[in-house]
Amino acid sequence: MPASPPPAASRAAASAPLHLAVALDGAGRHPAAWREPGARPGELLTARYWADAVAEAEAGLLDFVSFDDALTLQSSSPDGPDGRTDQVRGRLDAVLTAARVAPLTRHIGLVPTVTATHTEPFHISKAIATLDHVSRGRAGLDVRVSQTAHELRHFGRRAAALPEDEAYEEAADHVEVVRRLWDSWDDDAEIRDVATGRFVDRDKLHHIDFEGRHFSVRGPSITPRPPQGQPLVTAAAATRAAYGLIARSADAGYVPAHDTDAVRAAVAEIRRARETAGPAAEPLHLFGDLTVFLDEDAPAAHARRERLDALAGTPYGDGEAVFTGTPAQLADLLQDWRTAGLTGFRLRPGGISHDLPAITRALVPELQRRGAFRRAYEADTLRALLGLARPAGRYAAQPAA
Amino acid sequence: MSTKPLKQIHLAAHFPGVNNTTVWSDPAAGSHIDFDSFVHFARTAERARFDFLFLAEGLRLREQGGRIYDLDVVGRPDTFTVLAALAAVTERLGLTGTINSTFNEPYEVARQFASLDHLSAGRAAWNVVTSWDAFTGENFRRGGFLPREERYSRAKEFLAAATGLFDSWDGTEIVADPVSGTFLRDARAGAFTHCGPHFDIEGHFNVPRSPQGRPVVFQAGDSDEGREFAAARADAIFGRYGTLDEGRAFYADVKRRLPRYGRTPDQLKILPAATFVLGDTDAEAHETAHEVRRLQVSGQTAIRYLEHVWNRDLSAYDPDGPLPETDPEPGENTIALGRASVRQFRDPRETARQWRELARAKNLSIRELVIATTARQTFVGSAATVARAIDDLVQADAADGFILVPHITPGGLDVFADTVVPLLQERGVFRTEYEGTTLRDHLGLSVPAPAPSGL
Ligand SMILES: Cc1cc2nc3c(=O)[nH]c(=O)nc-3n(C[C@H](O)[C@H](O)[C@H](O)COP(=O)(O)O)c2cc1C
Numbered sequence: 001m002p003a004s005p006p007p008a009a010s011r012a013a014a015s016a017p018l019h020l021a022v023a024l025d026g027a028g029r030h031p032a033a034w035r036e037p038g039a040r041p042g043e044l045l046t047a048r049y050w051a052d053a054v055a056e057a058e059a060g061l062l063d064f065v066s067f068d069d070a071l072t073l074q075s076s077s078p079d080g081p082d083g084r085t086d087q088v089r090g091r092l093d094a095v096l097t098a099a100r101v102a103p104l105t106r107h108i109g110l111v112p113t114v115t116a117t118h119t120e121p122f123h124i125s126k127a128i129a130t131l132d133h134v135s136r137g138r139a140g141l142d143v144r145v146s147q148t149a150h151e152l153r154h155f156g157r158r159a160a161a162l163p164e165d166e167a168y169e170e171a172a173d174h175v176e177v178v179r180r181l182w183d184s185w186d187d188d189a190e191i192r193d194v195a196t197g198r199f200v201d202r203d204k205l206h207h208i209d210f211e212g213r214h215f216s217v218r219g220p221s222i223t224p225r226p227p228q229g230q231p232l233v234t235a236a237a238a239t240r241a242a243y244g245l246i247a248r249s250a251d252a253g254y255v256p257a258h259d260t261d262a263v264r265a266a267v268a269e270i271r272r273a274r275e276t277a278g279p280a281a282e283p284l285h286l287f288g289d290l291t292v293f294l295d296e297d298a299p300a301a302h303a304r305r306e307r308l309d310a311l312a313g314t315p316y317g318d319g320e321a322v323f324t325g326t327p328a329q330l331a332d333l334l335q336d337w338r339t340a341g342l343t344g345f346r347l348r349p350g351g352i353s354h355d356l357p358a359i360t361r362a363l364v365p366e367l368q369r370r371g372a373f374r375r376a377y378e379a380d381t382l383r384a385l386l387g388l389a390r391p392a393g394r395y396a397a398q399p400a401a
Numbered sequence: 402m403s404t405k406p407l408k409q410i411h412l413a414a415h416f417p418g419v420n421n422t423t424v425w426s427d428p429a430a431g432s433h434i435d436f437d438s439f440v441h442f443a444r445t446a447e448r449a450r451f452d453f454l455f456l457a458e459g460l461r462l463r464e465q466g467g468r469i470y471d472l473d474v475v476g477r478p479d480t481f482t483v484l485a486a487l488a489a490v491t492e493r494l495g496l497t498g499t500i501n502s503t504f505n506e507p508y509e510v511a512r513q514f515a516s517l518d519h520l521s522a523g524r525a526a527w528n529v530v531t532s533w534d535a536f537t538g539e540n541f542r543r544g545g546f547l548p549r550e551e552r553y554s555r556a557k558e559f560l561a562a563a564t565g566l567f568d569s570w571d572g573t574e575i576v577a578d579p580v581s582g583t584f585l586r587d588a589r590a591g592a593f594t595h596c597g598p599h600f601d602i603e604g605h606f607n608v609p610r611s612p613q614g615r616p617v618v619f620q621a622g623d624s625d626e627g628r629e630f631a632a633a634r635a636d637a638i639f640g641r642y643g644t645l646d647e648g649r650a651f652y653a654d655v656k657r658r659l660p661r662y663g664r665t666p667d668q669l670k671i672l673p674a675a676t677f678v679l680g681d682t683d684a685e686a687h688e689t690a691h692e693v694r695r696l697q698v699s700g701q702t703a704i705r706y707l708e709h710v711w712n713r714d715l716s717a718y719d720p721d722g723p724l725p726e727t728d729p730e731p732g733e734n735t736i737a738l739g740r741a742s743v744r745q746f747r748d749p750r751e752t753a754r755q756w757r758e759l760a761r762a763k764n765l766s767i768r769e770l771v772i773a774t775t776a777r778q779t780f781v782g783s784a785a786t787v788a789r790a791i792d793d794l795v796q797a798d799a800a801d802g803f804i805l806v807p808h809i810t811p812g813g814l815d816v817f818a819d820t821v822v823p824l825l826q827e828r829g830v831f832r833t834e835y836e837g838t839t840l841r842d843h844l845g846l847s848v849p850a851p852a853p854s855g856l
Contacts, residue, residue: 032582034577034579034584035579035582036579039579041577041579041584042575042577044577045519045608045609046519046522047488047489047519047520047521047522051489070607071508071509071512071607072604072605072607073591073605073606073607074607080604081588081605083588084585084588085583085584085585085586085587085588086582086583086584087584088584089584089585089590089591089607090570090575090590090591090607090608090609091607091608092516092519092520092608093481093512093513093516093608095481095482095485096481096482096485096513096516096517096520097485097516097520099481099482099483099485099486100485100486100488100489100520101489102486102489103436103440103486103489103490104489118506118508118509119509120504120505120541120542121542122460122540122541123479123505126478126479126482127479127481127482129478129479130478130479130482130483131482133434133435133436133478134436134478134482134483134486136436150604150605151604153602153603153604154508154602154603154604155506155508155602156600156601156602156603157506185476190475190476192425192426194426197426197472197699197701197702198471198472199425199471199472199473199474199475200469200471200475200476201471202468202469202471205462205469205475214542215541215542216539216542217539217540217541217542218461218539218540219540220462220469222459222460222461222462222476222477223434223476223477223478223479224434224476311582
């Protein structure tokens with residue numbers, strides 16, 4: 001674990017407020033997390049479980065929670081079901097889970113995973129727009145690309161998965177359609193003009209006429225423009241193929257936070273790609289992505305991780321960015337890595353029942369003491385929490401369809 | 402006198418969105434998008450102990466004469482997302498979503514409904530609709546439209562595939578025992594395979610069995626094929642016949658089809674859409690109803706409506722003048738796109754002939770004719786009159802209950818809840834408390850056993 005203190009010169013930058021999100025999935029990131037005391041493994045498919053987790057994240061003033069998802073059963077193998085019976089299997093649709101908790105929360109952003117590869121951008125656009133309406137401006141989505149043959153067979157439309165680059169290109173087109181549909185209603189399209197009998201001004205509704213390699217979509221959306229105009233689009237820089245998607249399409253990218261040099265290199269490359277391929281004028285958040293095991297003393301955290309590894313039968317963390325230690329050590333590390341060009345972090349609790357409260361009740365106060373994290377929600381929308389402006393609709397003031 | 406026991410009435414509330422029932426110009430009309438409107442409406446329905454809330458669907462904004470139709474309410478939120486959010490602010494109310502079987506895929510829709518059923522603790526229902534047209538298809542990646550004849554073959558296969566997915570978990574698989582480390586009893590949980598002309602899919606469904614086993618299934622088409630589909634597969638029909646004679650005919654026709662599928666009449670509930678206008682007296686209600694009709698059918702609206710039948714631009718006509726003497730444009734309707742109602746007019750020339758005759762006989766202007774022929778006010782009168790009418794229709798087997806569509810969003814249900822519901826309760830034909838927690842409980846439907854594994 002790179003625990004060397006940050007150089008003095010970067011101390012100031014490192015103490016500027018950072019953004020924090022958590023990724024929620026089942027009982028937590030570690031495959032044995034469901035066996036922890038307090039993990040409530042029999043409740044993972046209930047609304048109460050998710051409401052409690054998101055309420056905890058909101059009590060910690062986090063910017064947003066993301067909800068992991070896939071259109072396939074969880075597996076330890078990329079080739080299909082692994083036949084295991086000792087890990088959490090089964091999960092609920094992430095968009096619906098986010099919608100279910102939206103009325104129970106007020107400030108925290110809600111960012112469900114959406115699989116671009118197998119879904120219709122028209123449906124996704126209105127679903128996320130609606131999540132934004134029901135949460136009053138706190139919606140986002142995490143774009144996922146699927147490449148597995150077994151997931152493909154759940155849909156049966158294509159004979160074989162697309163090559164990786166093409167799959168990411170398709171996802172970028174998907175996001176482009178989703179974004180155009182969000183803009184396809186001007187903010188003031190609904191006029192309710194009793195004198196002329198017109199409910200909408202149809203000059204403020206726009207066909208989007210997207211024509212791409214994998215689909216064409218005419219529009220406009222059936223759902224009026226969401227409160228944020230453009231809900232937050234995020235994507236993980238899991239492989240280099242995803243850099244282009246983030247550069248071209250995202251408001252926030254997640255960079256695996258293994259070590260400072262790797263983070264620095266990835267950040268530089270994505271930002272360069274943004275300059276050439278993307279909407280360079282729009283700010284791009286880059287969040288370090290890492291799994292955390294937190295305890296008040298470091299040996300306890302390591303012991304807990306080892307205990308979970310023993311239960312799982314394999315050591316956790318193959319290729320993953322993982323931190324194990326105290327909240328103060330993690331705070332040091334986050335402030336250090338920030339200097340590599342990150343604007344925040346998405347933490348994956350190793351076990352939600354233990355590590356989520358450790359984040360909200362120990363890490364957050366530690367960062368607050370250092371002046372590096374908010375003490376109260378300063379805004380009501382997710383974009384505003386992240387310091388992003390509400391964009392004007394791209395078609396507004398153009399003659400209409 | 403017959404000693405037949407009184408039938409219990411089922412009541413549901415259709416959120417009044419995109420349709421020509423909604424009077425958006427009324428000062429009492431609120432937003433049809435803002436979540437507060439849905440919360441108000443759902444809570445009123447639940448306070449009145451209704452069976453469920455109903456959402457319709459349209460996947461393309463209607464266009465007429467090549468331009469977006471702007472005289473009615475335009476725009477609606479996503480069905481699944483709104484229903485999931487409403488599950489957080491209600492406890493017992495069923496949540497019925499209209500989801501099309503042409504522009505979706507079984508794996509995704511099955512997991513959305515199974516998820517909704519989990520997240521609402523057993524309150525999800527799916528109204529399977531079959532719009533198939535190329536106009537709507539232009540919003541989807543494969544241009545995914547179907548020939549008209551295939552709409553039900555895809556719907557049937559879609560539902561069969563989804564049922565296979567729902568049944569791929571029997572509900573006993575999750576053990577979640579932290580001590581032994583057994584999460585699943587059987588690693589084969591969720592395994593499915595479905596092979597047919599529309600879908601060739603296999604794999605593992607990733608949502609374990611939900612509280613209702615499967616969501617309740619509604620059907621809303623009216624053709625012979627649609628009725629057959631309902632008789633074979635649906636738990637309830639969202640119907641269009643709210644009068645005594647038409648209702649009884651439809652009811653008898655559909656229920657007669659059930660034995661063929663080994664089903665009994667109580668396994669399929671017939672719930673027509675119904676509107677209502679209430680007043681302190683019958684006379685006052687009729688007066689209000691007349692005003693509502695004038696607001697629903699403006700002169701412009703009447704002309705646009707006539708264009709559905711004539712299939713040509715009639716904007717030069719005076720809505721207060723006589724009907725066109727020319728005949729409708731033959732062939733596919735190209736003037737009005739994206740409206741389910743267009744499909745009602747199977748024979749436009751004949752419809753035009755009948756309308757001209759009616760207008761001549763009663764001396765009706767275009768607008769008056771449209772007001773007369775689109776009259777959809779099922780129940781008009783004092784609360785006592787309306788309660789009696791609803792009860793009479795149900796006891797006469799014209800329906801098992803009604804899906805009420807108020808003309809004001811979102812407060813239009815309040816007066817019904819406050820005045821008519823107590824009278825139905827007094828008559829002993831409507832619940833005063835929910836007896837169960839799931840929508841199947843409310844509708845008196847049993848939880849289906851999973852089909853034996855096809856694997
Ligand atoms: C009462 C009623 C309500 C309907 N609601 C919808 C709807 O909300 N969305 C939709 O796409 N189609 C709706 N439909 C259309 C039907 O699903 C079906 O596509 C259409 O009626 C054609 O099928 P049919 O020939 O069997 O009638 C509705 C039909 C009826 C009769």
